[in-house]
Amino acid sequence: MASVPQINSLPRDPLRDVIRVGMLGFGTVGTGAYRMLQDNREAIARKIGVPIEIVRIGIKDTEKPRIAPTELFTTDLKAIVYDPNVDVIIELIGGLDPAGDLIEQALRNGKHVVTANKELIAKRGAKLVELAAKNRLDLHFEAAVGGGIPLIQPLKHQLAGNDVIRLMGIVNGTTNVILTKMSQEGAEFEDALAEAQAKGYAEADPTSDVDGFDAQYKIAILASIAFGKEISPDAVYREGIRKITKKDIAYADVLGYTIKLLGIAEAKDDGILARVHPTFLPKDHPLASVNGVYNAVWIQGDFVGDVMLSGRGAGSDPTGSAVVGDLIDVCRNIRIGGAGNAIPYEPGAKTLSIDENVTRFYFRAIVSDKPKVLGTIAMTLGDHDVSLAAMEMRVLDPSKNLGEIVFLTHPCKEANFRKALAALPPTGVVEEVASWMRVEGASLVVEATRAE
Ligand SMILES: NC(=O)c1ccc[n+]([C@@H]2O[C@H](COP(=O)([O-])OP(=O)(O)OC[C@H]3O[C@@H](n4cnc5c(N)ncnc54)[C@H](OP(=O)(O)O)[C@@H]3O)[C@@H](O)[C@H]2O)c1
Structure with missing residues (x-):
């Protein structure tokens, strides 16, 4: 691997000339992150104050062609997590285990962690963030949501x-x-x-x-x-x-x-x-x-x-960019000797059921094309506190006397809307509620043309 030039003009921590990184996983995101670290290594080193060195990379399949030197690769991922020369672990394997286990061991072993693993962070993030905070380490996961878009930071x-x-x-x-x-x-x-x-x-x-x-x-x-x-x-x-x-x-x-x-x-x-x-x-x-x-x-x-x-929101380069951004943040923190800045979430959030959702709804019904259909539908919805705001109707099949109507409701509670739909098909009026969806926005948008 090409060596990174010395940057003598910057203040240097005499104990730390380089920050050593171990990668777990070298697939789509791993190769993107690695390429960025290689292509932009001088600028990245300048921003941190010392260069980053990838010292080991854990993978599963030793036969795959790789863009990094062969001697960096190993299938012994635990050895990377326990390597005393490694300062930061980047986890890009995905899934719950072994990724979760390895991150936990890394944090228990004093290593900062960067990961892109959305499933793991969504399911076990609270515990891992708490462990990182307890050990005064960083645990960053910008790449887990929105690929290259800065959202979490x-x-x-x-x-x-x-x-x-x-x-x-x-x-x-x-x-x-x-x-x-x-x-x-x-x-x-x-x-x-x-x-x-x-x-x-x-x-x-x-x-x-x-x-x-x-x-x-x-x-x-x-x-x-x-x-x-x-x-x-x-x-x-x-x-x-x-x-x-x-x-x-x-x-x-x-x-x-x-x-x-x-x-x-x-x-x-x-x-x-x-x-x-x-x-x-x-x-x-x-x-x-x-x-x-x-x-x-x-x-x-x-x-x-x-x-x-x-x-x-995804892809090798954008997601690699988010991983490298997190890594630079961790490295700067290491350089200034700062404690990790993992922010634990509070437990015990009160979450609400979708029944509590209040919004407008769209629904499309196949109806008998005969008098009183509209009135019957409006009455049934009204019985459940759902009122209609707009509609569009067309004949579907004249030989079968079928029509199709789409409705937009005024905002109402989702539990009521579901009950109203369940009560809708009195035989001979509504043949089928073909689809329904939630509608965003406080005010109604209705354009005047007709669907083909
Ligand atoms: N792809 C995206 O655009 C994207 C976007 C945002 C977030 N993410 C997240 O980033 C993470 C990585 O995704 P990816 O797309 O890069 O996955 P990927 O292409 O499938 O790469 C996974 C890597 O992990 C290695 N690996 C898997 N299981 C292993 C095991 N048991 N032991 C050792 N190595 C193992 C694989 O080794 P081999 O190379 O030997 O097969 C491969 O290098 C996931 O958490 C994903 O959700 C991905």
Whole structure:
């Protein structure tokens, strides 16, 4: 490996001429981080005051071609964690174990840790952060949410004086690629997914992305940081995008909305409501124009007002950039002899059920095309405190006397809306509620044209 030039002009800690790093995992993110450390090594060394040296890299498969010198690689990951020459561990394996075990051992062994592991941080982050804080070590995980977008550090530092009222974001690139394709080209979900898989934007098994698990982990992490309280992923309501059809996307369009998979976390009077689900978003909302591989999070703080952070939410280079940013932060801290700045979350957050959600709803019903249908639907909804705000109707199949109506409701409690839907199909009026979704935005957007 090429040696980093000496930087004599900067003040130097005589005990520390170099900071030694052990990497666990060298896949997509690991190689991105390594490449950045190599390509920008002089500038990075200047910013820290001493160079960074990658001293060992743990992997599984010794036969794979690698972009780092062969002698750095080992399959003995424990040896890296226990190596007395290693100051910082970067964990880029993913999953709960062995990653979780190794991070815990590293922290118990006096090593600072940087990780991109969203599942681990979402599920066990509170314990690991507490362990880091107890041992006066850093545990950074900027890359776990939003790839290259700075989100966690701004929430922990620049925005820390605010009470966060609400955060809302597009935090999964795969689903955003699929929904963008469906919106812009009128594709159905299965076709858009197949294309995303062919282009490498979706995994062969897309469950984690399209069913919302990935976004659920990320919203659990963001909510925990934003509200300073541990929010388990199990407390984040989750729905994916499989059920979205091009018909719903077309109706959203004519009504003035676009459909996005949003993660939303908000502080209500009696607790925190966190959720991930497809949402009708007004076309003029800042998040509505975040398309394709881009991610963005929109944060409302009591003093700062609205802040939106956006960028590439995944991929080797953007995620590698976030890992290296965390590493530089850790190295600066080591250089000045500072204690770690892990900020433990408080336990015992009160979280709310999705039933407590208050929002507008969209629903699409297949109905018998006959008198009193509208009145019957409005009465049934009204019995559950749900009132209609807008509708669009068209004849579906004249031979069967079927019509299709889409409705937007006024804001109402989700529990009431669900009860109203369950009570809807009195035989001969509503044949089927074909789909329904939550609608974002306090005021109604209704554009006047008709869906094709
Ligand atoms: N990819 C992204 O765009 C992205 C974005 C944000 C966050 N992340 C997170 O970053 C982390 C890494 O993701 P990635 O995409 O880089 O994964 P990846 O490409 O699958 O790489 C995983 C690496 O870990 C090694 N590994 C896995 N299990 C191991 C074991 N039991 N023992 C030793 N080595 C093991 C693999 O070794 P071999 O090379 O020998 O197979 C590989 O080098 C995950 O937590 C992921 O959620 C990824």
